[in-house]
Structure formats: structure tokens, C-alpha cells
Amino acid sequence: MSDPSPLRRTPLHAVHVEMGARMVPFAGWDMPVQYSGIVEEHKAVRQSVGVFDISHMGQFIVSGRGAEAFLNRVLTNNIATLQPGQGQYTLLLNAHGGVIDDLIAYRTSEREFFLVVNASRIDADWEHLESQLTKDDDVMMANASDFTAGLAIQGPKAREVAAAVFGNHDSFPAHNTILVTMTDTGPMWLCGTGYTGEEGFEFFMPAETAEAWFRKIVDAVKAAGGMACGLGARDTLRLEMGYPLNGNDLSETRTPLQAGLGFFVALDKGGFTGREVLVEQKTAALPDKLAAFRMTGTTPPPRPHYPVAVNGQVVGEVCSGTQSPSLGAGIGMAYLPVDAAKIGNMIEIEIRGRRFPAEVVKKPFYRKPAV
Template sequence: MENVKKTILYDAHIKQNAKMIEFAGWMMPVEYEGLTIEHDAVRNNAGLFDVSHMGEVEVTGPDALNYVQRLITNDAEKLEDNQVLYSLMCYSDGGIVDDLLVYRFNKEKFLLVINAANIEKDYDWMLLNKGDFDVCINNISSEISEVALQGPKAQEILQRLTNYNLDEIKFFYFAEDIEICKVKCIVSRTGYTGEDGFEIYTSNENIEKIYNCILDEGKAFGLKAAGLGCRDTLRFEACLPLYGNEISRDITPLEAGLGYFVKLDKKDFIGKEALVKQKSEGLKRKLVGFEMIDKGIPRHGYDVLIDDRKIGFVTTGYLSPTLKKCIGLAMVDIDYSNIGCEFNVAIRNKTSRAKVISKKFYEKKYKK
């Protein structure tokens, strides 16, 4: 455990009696008052997450735009300055390196925000594919800390701590040098919960001030410190993918239902040829949403069966705190992916019936 990293806010979590776990090589809070309490706070009021374990890679130079365009599946050329783009990075065979957020400052400066578990792997991949592009690629993850303020009251709380008009930050846009509690930050209208909210980046030395300031101001609005436990249930209800579950080295974006973020009409990107081929030949499997008919909570990794034949596996499953029913996502053979199809989920030592439903478990509440 001596190699496990701690965010700058580790002591703040301990003071709040957070239950800590190891996640992606970091000691992180999984819950404070309880997963359901924190989940409900985000859905109804607001929650504050420490997401300082996330990775940040800065790409600068004359060829920054062209390099990023080659690296990702989405279309970076359509980005305006101060706009954010969700995308994936793929291997040449179409498998997923990672999903990420692309922040465009200008055509010669981008910030790529990547998953904590993949920082070293992603950075190596970026360097490996630098080619002849005139760019500098810098892993600045250790220099930046981040918190996420999420929920319907997020703007009301944050607005009390800044003179910047937050209405000016549209969905998937950001602003630089915003003063929050008199500390300069990058603030984006993004998140991982299906709710309106903001992700706030600042220097390590200032993050604790920001964190405590938001917590104090938010108490009157029902704000709760929120852990990784409800971060997972929230993103799952909103059908947002998690690396290692819905997306991975062995899953393509098309299989994961993320084709919208794969622009096959782009001139070129790593993995394009394989994905064009997969689309033209037709998918052999697909990510679906499902609801349990029988009792039982589906969990990540459980087998999906027709009779005794495995046709897939559960990627994520929960008793949904919002919907109060057992639902899940599963990668299944294409023949069993239509709405209404029934299959069995192997839960412990028995099989339980389930049926395919829309993946739109929860209507997202983004502020457009």
C-alpha cells in the first residue's frame, strides 16, 4: 500500500470520516454519509467530488490541432476556442485506449483530461503517436487538482463564490482564470452524473481552499461531499461509460453504442480503418440496457445466458437509487439486443430472468 497515491484533499476526506478505498492506484473516498444519501443529494441538490486523481495532458505547438485530430475519433476541427469535446482514443484494431475530454484553448493549445487508471498508458500512447507533428506533449497531472460540483443547485452555489457570470459558460464550454474564492481556476460546464454542474481545475496548493469554500457555502443548499460510490451509480443511471466496464481494450466504440463520437467521415484517425470495416460488416455484439424480471442484483462481470449458453456479460449493474429497481448494462450477442428480448443473468449460484430495455434509464438534466 506504500505506493498508493493520495490527492491533496486526502486529509480533508479523513476529517469528514470518509470511507477510503484504493481506486486506480489512489486512496479515494468511496462514501461519507452513505452512497444513497450522496446520490440523492446530487440528483436533488448538489454534491462535491474530489476528482484530483484524473489525468491531464497538455498539447501545445503549431501542429496541436492536427495531432489531436489524428489521435481521437471525434472531430476536433469543429471545436471553437474554450469548447470541450468528448471523444475516444482507439488502437489501430478499433479497441479503446481510453475515453477523454478535449479542451481547446486555441488551435495551438489543448488540454486532454484522461482517466486516472490510464494516465501512464495514455501518455505513452500519445508520445508513441507523436510522429512528425510539431507539438509538445506534457503530462501535467501531478500539478493540477480538480473538484466536480454537480447537481441542480450547483450553479446557485458556485455563483455565490465568484463575480464571473456562470450563465456565460454553456454546456461543454469552459472559461479560464475565473476567480472562485479569490483563487484562479479553469471552470467547465461538464460532469459525469447526468446533472448540470461544473468541473473546477486549479493548482494543488489552492484546491483545499476551493473545496472547503464550496462545502461551507453549499451547506444551506443541501450540498453533500460525495464519493466514488455514488459517482458510479450516477454515471450508470445516465448511461455514461466507465473504462474497464462499458469500454476497454477489447471493446470498440461502435459495440459500446458510442458511434456518435466516432466521425468516420474524418480524413483519418487511429483505428478508422478497423471501425469502418466493422460498421460495414455489421456488429456481432452490442451494449444493451436491461431490467431484472426476477429478484437479484446484477453485478459487473456476471455472465448473461440463453439456456446454458453464454451470450454476453454484465458491464455494470445496480439497484438504481433513483429508479428503485434492478437494472444493468450488458454486452450481448447482436441477436439478443433488441428491446424486449429476454435472457438470464447468472447471479451467484442461480440464474435470474431479465429483459432488454432502453439504455436511457434516466433523463439527463444538462443546462444547454
């Protein structure tokens, strides 16, 4: 029923197959959903370390005298606050304040920025950015997505892996920072970010060098007691932290304020696309709000598109939902009327025609146990 266009493959596709991964379509790519099992891989990241292929993600380089002003006009966070080497989570909005994409923007030098965007939105983001660019902006944009691969190394032992692979010099990026260095095989961008809630880094490199790096990192990860992890574990890990997934929890019809991402919106920085809608929502009221919920008792896991009921009436559907491997309970997120989205409020999730109780809870679902 859908467009049968062939799935794209990352430079590591053959290695995943060789390692016994189960491959599934994700955002137009044929990606490993798991190697050994989602729960085992999830626990490896929480307890030791895991490595993920994130080569499907997109990378844009935006440079020039006008780069800072241009990006501040199209992104929600204030990019002017970044020093070279620093990065921030930010959002790209349409004129109605809806989310085109959520991304990380790094300042790599005074006049150059490195953006990491979602795989499913590379084309939409690029078209939107180009449409916003005028010839007076003095900005150059390059889309490096097709020839750049990426790996995410995540978990309490990520530092051990970095030391084993890169040596013990200061090559571990602090949270939300970027290190751009040259290796024997080309440039590498080391970013202190992740999508799991654990310490770690994301590492981007020329696509043709990815396999050698991946094999080396898998060996180091295994030596540290961890394993290669697929998108299944990536999804349960991010959802335990309450991190949104674009396409599930974010869309072009809802604003970052509705998604609970107001912290990443700098309304006071000056004009940017979608700002008027956000200001209006801030002064009037939000139509609905993304709430985190946890199933009470033993229930089937909540999954995307299951109906959500408040006071017996269906008011929407589950955006993201899964069985939390760390908590052993069903967790999820759904847009609810603002008064129903209060912490502690009881709602119901409809699963195969039956309704099961759930409680609206504070994010994150999972907190690291105190050591």
C-alpha cells in the same frame, strides 16, 4: 496477489478522512467511496447538489501549430469543429480500434487543447500519445496531472454553488464549454461537464490550492442543501445515465461502435488510429454490442462479472451493474450478441448460481421527471 505499490493520495485526502469518509482503493488511488451513504449522496445530486473530488483524473495540455492535426489523427471525434472555449467527448483508440481511453478534449485557443483523461489510464494515454508523435508534428505535450486537482459540482443547485463561490459574474460554463481564468491563487479551468446527468461543472486548479477551494465549496454545497459525495454515488449516478466506465464497459479489445459510442466517432474526418477496423465493422457486422438491462421484479443487485445468459446459454458477463437508487431496481450493462441486444429482449443474470430475468432497455435508465 496484486502489486502492493502504495496507493496515491489526492491533495484532499486528509480532508476526506477528517470528514469521516470511508476510503477505498480506486484506479491506484485511495479515494472516498462515501461520506454518509451512497444512496443519500446519490439523491442529493439528483435533488440539490453534490461535490466530488476528481483530483485523480489526468490533464494533458497539447499545443503547437500541429496540435489540431495531431489530435485529429489519434482521437475519434472531429476536433477541428471546436471553437476556442468548446469541448467534446472523444476516444483514444489503438490500431485494432480498441478503446485505450475515453476523454473530454477542449480547445482553449486556436493552437492549444486541454484533455481530461481517466485516472487509471494516465500513463497508458501518455505513452500512446508520445508514441504517435513525430518530430515533424510541431506539437508540445505537457502532463499536468500530478500538480492539478479537480472538483465536480453536480446537481440542479450547481449554479447556486457557483454563484456563492465565484460571485455572480458569468462564471458558470455552458455545457461542453471551458472557461480558463486567473484567480488570486492561480489559474482555474471551469468545464461545463459531468458524469451524473445533472447540470453542473468540473473545476480544475493547482493542487496546492485545492483544499481551500474544497472547503469553500463544501460549505456552499451544504448551504444549498447538498453534501460531499464519494465515488460510490458517482458510479450509481453515471450508470443510471448509461455512461460507460473505462475498465468496466470499455476496453482495448472492443471498439466504440460495439460500446454504442458511434456518435463520437467521425469516420468522415480523414484518417485516424483504428479507423479501418471501425469502417469494416460498419460495413460488415458488429461481433457484439453493449446493451443496457434492467432486472424485472425484486432481485439481488447485478454486479460486474456476473454471468449473462441468452436463451439459457451464458454469452458473457455483466460489465457494470448496481441497484439504481432512483429507480429502486437492479440495472446494468453487458456485451451481447447483436440480435440479443434489441430493446425489449429478455435475458438472464446469474447471481450466486441462480438466474434472474432482466429486460434489455433503452439508455438512459433514468430520466429527469418533467417539472
